Amino acid sequence: MYKNKMTQVNSPKAKKIPHRITQHGEERVDEYYWMRDENWQQVLEDPSVLSEDIREHLEAENKHFDAHHADFEKMNDLVAEEILARIKQDDESVHLPDGEWSYFSKYEEGQDYPVFYREHAKGGGAEVLYDGPQEKKKSGSNFFSIGEVSHSPDHKLLAYSLDDKGSEYYTIRVRQAGFDEDRDEVIENCNEDFVWSADSKCIFYVEREAARSKRVKCHVVGTDPKEDKIVFENDDDTMFLGVGKSASSKYIFIELRKSNMTEIWYLSGNAGPADEPKCIAPRRTDHKYSVIHHGDYFYIKTDKDGAENYQIMRVLTENPSEENWQGYVPHRADTEIASMAAMKDYMVRLEKTRALPQIIIDDYKGNVRALPFEAEAYSVGLSMGYEYDSQLFYVSYQTPAQPSLVYEVNAKTLEKRIVKKQIIPYGHNPEDYVVKRLFIEARDGVEVPITLLYHACVEPDGSAPLFLYGYGSYGISIPASYSNNIMPMVDRGVVYAVAHIRGGADMGQNWYKAGKLDRKKTTFNDFIDAAEALTDMGYGRKGDVVICGRSAGGMLVGACVNERPDLFGGVVAGVPFVDVLNTISDPSLPLTPPEWVEWGNPIESRAYYDYISGYCPYTNIQEGVKYPPILALAGLTDYRVTYWEPAKWIAKLRDKATGGPFILKTEMDSGHGGSAGRLERIKEASIDYAFALHRFDKMGYDLRIRPKTAAG
Numbered sequence: 001m002y003k004n005k006m007t008q009v010n011s012p013k014a015k016k017i018p019h020r021i022t023q024h025g026e027e028r029v030d031e032y033y034w035m036r037d038e039n040w041q042q043v044l045e046d047p048s049v050l051s052e053d054i055r056e057h058l059e060a061e062n063k064h065f066d067a068h069h070a071d072f073e074k075m076n077d078l079v080a081e082e083i084l085a086r087i088k089q090d091d092e093s094v095h096l097p098d099g100e101w102s103y104f105s106k107y108e109e110g111q112d113y114p115v116f117y118r119e120h121a122k123g124g125g126a127e128v129l130y131d132g133p134q135e136k137k138k139s140g141s142n143f144f145s146i147g148e149v150s151h152s153p154d155h156k157l158l159a160y161s162l163d164d165k166g167s168e169y170y171t172i173r174v175r176q177a178g179f180d181e182d183r184d185e186v187i188e189n190c191n192e193d194f195v196w197s198a199d200s201k202c203i204f205y206v207e208r209e210a211a212r213s214k215r216v217k218c219h220v221v222g223t224d225p226k227e228d229k230i231v232f233e234n235d236d237d238t239m240f241l242g243v244g245k246s247a248s249s250k251y252i253f254i255e256l257r258k259s260n261m262t263e264i265w266y267l268s269g270n271a272g273p274a275d276e277p278k279c280i281a282p283r284r285t286d287h288k289y290s291v292i293h294h295g296d297y298f299y300i301k302t303d304k305d306g307a308e309n310y311q312i313m314r315v316l317t318e319n320p321s322e323e324n325w326q327g328y329v330p331h332r333a334d335t336e337i338a339s340m341a342a343m344k345d346y347m348v349r350l351e352k353t354r355a356l357p358q359i360i361i362d363d364y365k366g367n368v369r370a371l372p373f374e375a376e377a378y379s380v381g382l383s384m385g386y387e388y389d390s391q392l393f394y395v396s397y398q399t400p401a402q403p404s405l406v407y408e409v410n411a412k413t414l415e416k417r418i419v420k421k422q423i424i425p426y427g428h429n430p431e432d433y434v435v436k437r438l439f440i441e442a443r444d445g446v447e448v449p450i451t452l453l454y455h456a457c458v459e460p461d462g463s464a465p466l467f468l469y470g471y472g473s474y475g476i477s478i479p480a481s482y483s484n485n486i487m488p489m490v491d492r493g494v495v496y497a498v499a500h501i502r503g504g505a506d507m508g509q510n511w512y513k514a515g516k517l518d519r520k521k522t523t524f525n526d527f528i529d530a531a532e533a534l535t536d537m538g539y540g541r542k543g544d545v546v547i548c549g550r551s552a553g554g555m556l557v558g559a560c561v562n563e564r565p566d567l568f569g570g571v572v573a574g575v576p577f578v579d580v581l582n583t584i585s586d587p588s589l590p591l592t593p594p595e596w597v598e599w600g601n602p603i604e605s606r607a608y609y610d611y612i613s614g615y616c617p618y619t620n621i622q623e624g625v626k627y628p629p630i631l632a633l634a635g636l637t638d639y640r641v642t643y644w645e646p647a648k649w650i651a652k653l654r655d656k657a658t659g660g661p662f663i664l665k666t667e668m669d670s671g672h673g674g675s676a677g678r679l680e681r682i683k684e685a686s687i688d689y690a691f692a693l694h695r696f697d698k699m700g701y702d703l704r705i706r707p708k709t710a711a712g
Contacts, residue, residue, distance in 0.1 A: 009067040011661065012060040014651035023585060024606045028619075030582065031655075032648040040642065041210060044167040047636050047668060058636070058647065058666045065665040069687075072694035079488045079693070080686040084679070086484040088423040094394060094406055095119070098386035101155055108133065112677025116149050118177075127178055129158050134180075136677075139164055142669040143637075144677070147192035151177060152200035153249065157221065159203055161192050166637040166670035168192070169208055174221060187225045193242065198249040198269035204231065206241050211590035211639040213241035216254050218273040229273035232265060238593040239283075245269060246293035247342045247388045251317075253291060259474060259516075260597045262288045266320075281322045292342040293317070294364065299347065300325060301340055307331035308509045312340065329362075336508040338477075341382060344389040346411040350382050352477070355437075355449045355506040359395055361411050371414060375399045377437040377451045379479035394419070398482040400453035400496070401433035422482070432456055433490065437480070440533035446514075448526050449500040449507065451480045452539065455706045458493055459538075465696040466495045466540025468531055472503035472523040473552035474598060475512035485685045489693060492703040495539045501526035501556075517600050518608070521615055524559045531560075531567055542567055544699050546692040550574035551641055554632075558617025558649065561627060565659070570695035571630040572688045575638055578617040579645040581609075590639050618649050626659035631691045633684075634666040 019033035035054055037043050043050050069076065092106040093114075100121045105114040113132025119125070129149070136144045139162075147161035147170050158177045161170040172187040172194055191206035191213055203219045216232040219225055232254050234241045239256045246253065246269070254265040254277055263283035267275050280291060280298065289302040297314045302325070305311075312329035315321075329337065329349075338350045338357065349360040357380045359371035373380060381396040391412045398404040403422035409415070434454050439447040458464045467489060471478055478498050486496050500506035503515025503523035515523040527547075535542045545568050549557040554576020561571050577583070585602050586592055600608030613619055630653065632646040643666055650664040665687070697703055 009064060009661070011654055012057065012064050013654075014057060016655075021582070021585075023602070024609050026609075030648075032644075032651050033582075035644040035647050035651075036642070037644075040644075044211060044637050044639050045165065045169060047165070050636070058643070058664075058668070061647065061650070061664040062666060062668075065663050068661060068663050072690050075693050075697075076686055076690035079690045080683055082488040082491075083484050083682050083686055085426050086424050086428070086487060087678075087682070088425055091423075092420075094408075094420050096385045097121075098151075099155070101151075103129075103151065103386070105149075107678070110679075112136070112679050113144070113146060118151070118155075128180075129177060130160055131180065135162075141165075145170075148194060150194070150196060152196050153198055154200040157200065159194065159196070161190060161194065163192070166635060166667075167211070167639055169211075172203065172205060172219075174203070183222075185219070185221070185223070185225055187219055187228070191242070193244070195243055195245045195252060197252070197271060198245075201270075202272055204243050204252055204267075204271075206243055212237055216241065216243050218271070220273060231267070231271075231273070231275070232277055237587075238596065239263075240594060247384055248293050248344075249388065251293050255290075256283060257288070258594050258597050260286050260288065262290070264289065264291050266291075280320045290340075292340055292347070294342045294344075294347065299328065299340065299342070301337055303509070308513075309333065309336040310509070312337065334508075336505065339382065341384045341393070342388070343384065343391070343393065343411060345391065348382060348384070348393055348411065350380070352506075352508070355477075355500055357479075359409075361414070369414060371395065371409065371416075373397060375402075375435065377435050377480035378402075379481035398422075399430070399435050400451060400480055400482055401430040401435050403428060403430075403482045424484075434458070435480075438537075440530055442526050442529045444522075444525075446502075448502070448530060450530055450534065451498045451500070452495060453486070453490055453497075454495040454539075455490055455493060457706050458495060460495075461538050462535075462541050463702070464493050464495050464540065465699065465701045466497060466531075466534060466545045467548065467692055468497045468499060468527075468534070468545055469548045469553075470499045470501055470527045470530075470556050471549060471551075471553040472499075472501040472515055472527065472556055474503075475505040475509065477504055477506045485682070485689065488686075489689050491705050492693065493701070493706055494693070494696065495534075497530070497534060497539065499527050499530035501530065516598055518611055520599065520611070523556060524563060524615065527556055527560050528564050528567065531564075544569040544696070544701075546570035546572070546695050548572040548574075548688060548692070549576070552577050554578060554641070554646075555580060555617060559615045559620075561630070562617055562620045562622060565622065565625055565627045565657075568628045569699055570628050570692060572633075572691060573630065573646065574633045574688065575635060575641045576617070576632055576646050576649065577641045578649040580616040581612050581619050583642075583645065584612060585609075589642070618645070618652060621652055621656045623656045625657055627653065627657040627662075628659060629661055629663070629695060631663045631665070631688070633687070634664065635670045636666055636668050637670065 016031035017034045019030045089109045093104045095102045095104040101118045103118045105116045111133045116130040117126040141164035143166045145163040149160040159174045161172045163170045170190045170192045173182045175182045194205035206213045217228040219228045239258045242255045244253045250269045252267040256263040264280045265277035267277045300313045311331040313325040314328045315325045336352045340349045347362040378399045383394040395407045406420035407416040408419045436452040438450045505512040547557045554573040558578040602609035634643045634646040650662045653662040
């Protein structure tokens with residue numbers, strides 16, 4: 001049985017320098033504003049320029065974390081070992097055909113990064129295209145993220161993108177396929193994604209500036225990137241810019257988007273730097289759409305005319321303006337069209353009803369069939385491979401208890417063939433676990449779905465601890481999927497729950513809209529109501545629930561612990577968006593302008609200023625009130641949630657609240673997603689769950705391993 005060391009630790013005491021901010025005639029004082037480096041943009045690109053006083057404070061916080069970590073380091077090691085033991089270290093991806101070649105990747109034992117290969121249909125063995133471990137070694141960087149590795153359509157060249165700082169500024173390089181030496185052309189300060197032109201002569205990519213996606217450029221292979229021509233410039237910092245291409249390879253798409261608006265432009269698949277894109281439908285507020293191509297038509301998923309959960313329309317490619325769009329798949333109030341993909345003879349759609357997905361195959365002639373799945377809660381993913389003229393596509397299927405199965409599906413016959421199983425090396429029996437989908441009644445009478453996973457020997461009588469995860473923003477759905485990372489908790493009798501709260505889109509776009517802007521507090525209410533309802537049903541006990549969220553989910557748990565500190569026994573907040581009022585009031589920050597459509601603009605609107613002030617976690621810490629222990633995790637080069645947000649939050653919690661401890665760990669060499677290496681990610685993820693188990697142990701729960709495992 002795991003035992004605590006009960007280490008006594010002195011917490012860092014952050015200095016206070018009053019910084020006065022006046023907004024809408026109201027003054028607020030931020031005593032920890034100094035933690036934001038004056039040259040924060042340079043810090044994102046080069047962490048070594050961080051001001052010395054800030055670095056000293058973050059390093060003191062990391063030493064404070066280390067001291068507390070000593071209390072649960074043994075558990076942390078066990079959790080990491082158990083997660084690692086569940087991973088097939090020499091894992092290999094599905095081999096995807098593309099003409100005479102097939103492409104795949106493979107991890108070697110003990111390696112963080114994959115090796116990318118191809119094989120010729122005539123045989124001759126696998127040919128290395130990009131060796132991740134060797135490239136990491138050559139880079140000499142502590143952080144190393146492989147973005148995209150993409151072969152040219154003629155199979156002669158390979159392009160790849162890399163981020164070596166964690167700031168999400170990627171560099172694109174080109175090499176001859178089958179060789180490990182890069183060409184001289186190096187394209188810097190890019191988004192992760194890029195596309196080849198159909199004739200393999202050009203690469204279209206998005207250039208970044210001040211951590212924002214600013215322009216699409218065309219690089220002619222073999223020329224100096226300094227000569228790359230601008231194809232499209234983003235004139236609106238509130239919108240994100242991306243580039244992609246149709247499955248048919250006949251079109252390149254340029255997309256501007258934010259959560260309530262889209263604008264898509266298109267080019268010929270063989271376009272070059274002199275070509276000018278054409279717009280499909282100009283941007284307008286409250287109109288979102290996406291486009292695929294088939295034959296003479298663009299097929300458009302759109303929410304126009306009140307189609308909140310989307311309809312599909314189509315239009316001839318020769319004149320795709322909106323007045324020519326015609327209905328194809330009508331809107332349904334109970335079903336969201338989540339995505340669509342084109343093949344030569346079929347359209348494949350992912351649809352969602354009552355928080356469960358389904359795959360729909362459509363032959364463009366009015367014949368529609370569904371691919372059946374049976375489980376109380378499950379997740380499916382859709383991949384089309386490289387070949388447009390094919391009847392085969394790929395579906396991944398999993399449940400919280402069932403590791404992933406990848407099926408090759410024949411669109412014509414609906415025959416399924418398993419082409420990859422997620423192997424758990426020391427064994428895993430899904431029958432040892434219980435998966436439930438519950439609907440609890442929120443305080444306003446709305447039913448909120450919750451997914452539960454627990455060991456079959458656990459009884460809902462309050463004797464087992466509850467770990468509750470949530471997100472609830474940006475219309476992001478949380479799938480009912482399998483995760484190796486949570487199994488060490490579940491194997492110790494923990495009930496793992498995911499609350500599919502409003503603000504996400506688990507129940508459709510109306511679900512999303514019901515938890516944003518001036519209805520954001522609904523997200524927090526749903527989460528608190530979920531914790532209350534679950535404990536009332538015997539899943540955990542009030543006061544002992546450990547809650548977890550990342551990014552906007554960190555804001556969720558921060559707001560909820562302010563509201564109900566008595567309900568929770570521990571909080572894990574990964575890269576938490578907790579300084580909402582200050583961040584959303586600062587248009588110089590990279591993500592602030594696009595965020596106004598999600599949270600409201602407190603600069604222009606007094607109403608939104610007051611509303612955000614009412615739930616901002618940093619603003620609303622209750623003075624003198626006992627809070628549960630809180631672990632916050634940050635990344636120094638994180639431009640999405642800047643490092644100073646969790647740093648300020650933890651400092652203020654120590655100053656204002658009682659209880660705790662309040663612990664901060666900052667990764668000094670990574671950003672929003674933490675480490676990019678798969679084994680390093682395990683070490684980082686294991687901290688969250690070891691902290692939770694440490695809390696449950698101190699509460700007196702029985703944490704003996706239930707099933708027979710490698711660790712038990």
